Amino acid sequence: MPIYEPAEDSYLMSEALRKELPKLLKVNPNLRLLEMGAGSGINLVTAKSSGIKIDNILGVDVNSKAVKYCRSLGFKVILSNLFSKIDGQRFDVIVFNPPYLPLDEKEPKNSRRETTGGKKGNEIIIKFLKQAKKHLTKEGKIFLITSSHSESVNFNGLGFKAKEVANKKLFFEEIFVWRIAKNSQLIKNHAKIVKVV
Numbered sequence: 667m668p669i670y671e672p673a674e675d676s677y678l679m680s681e682a683l684r685k686e687l688p689k690l691l692k693v694n695p696n697l698r699l700l701e702m703g704a705g706s707g708i709n710l711v712t713a714k715s716s717g718i719k720i721d722n723i724l725g726v727d728v729n730s731k732a733v734k735y736c737r738s739l740g741f742k743v744i745l746s747n748l749f750s751k752i753d754g755q756r757f758d759v760i761v762f763n764p765p766y767l768p769l770d771e772k773e774p775k776n777s778r779r780e781t782t783g784g785k786k787g788n789e790i791i792i793k794f795l796k797q798a799k800k801h802l803t804k805e806g807k808i809f810l811i812t813s814s815h816s817e818s819v820n821f822n823g824l825g826f827k828a829k830e831v832a833n834k835k836l837f838f839e840e841i842f843v844w845r846i847a848k849n850s851q852l853i854k855n856h857a858k859i860v861k862v863v
């Protein structure tokens with residue numbers, strides 16, 4: 667499996683992180699960040715240059731070549747399918763530039779891991795968000811890319827609130843960076859319902 671070469675989506679995420687991370691670091695200088703699908707490590711490098719301590723940065727990828735490469739850059743990186751190999755740890759920031767395109771049978775099988783999110787394109791994102799909840803601190807933020815090519819994600823329905831913080835129009839596509847947090851309102855309402863019942 668080749669390592670994903672940084673592209674428009676990687677650069678858009680970097681740009682968003684460079685804007686957003688300093689604000690979060692002001693509130694918590696000890697921010698712990700996990701990047702899911704670290705690939706070439708471009709956003710691990712952005713996290714470090716934005717001021718996150720290298721010991722507080724963890725990369726994850728399902729591609730062993732990407733894991734090896736990011737380790738050679740000096741980062742802690744785990745070979746894992748989404749959060750399967752991450753123990754009970756929680757992070758203040760979780761970043762994911764996921765495979766987000768709908769399945770294209772013409773795409774070579776060995777590059778699908780980098781690009782294809784499933785038949786509708788959003789399946790890996792949904793799996794990721796469901797698993798991410800228990801790895802995110804209470805006030806934690808997820809930065810996630812989606813594309814106009816794939817079916818949209820119902821963030822609210824999954825218990826999150828999301829705000830678009832960056833976007834880029836490409837030739838026939840638009841890509842978005844979302845800042846996502848747990849919807850504490852939903853949690854509070856749920857607690858009320860449980861009480862009444």
Ligand SMILES: C[S@@+](CC[C@H](N)C(=O)[O-])C[C@H]1O[C@@H](n2cnc3c(N)ncnc32)[C@H](O)[C@@H]1O
Nearest residue numbers: 670672676703704705727728729747748763779
């Ligand atoms: C679009 S690339 C992004 C790479 C890099 N973060 C960037 O922005 O350039 C998606 C990355 O997610 C990884 N990936 C795909 N499915 C994964 C999974 N189930 N668990 C962990 N990583 C995965 C791929 O190997 C690839 O490195």
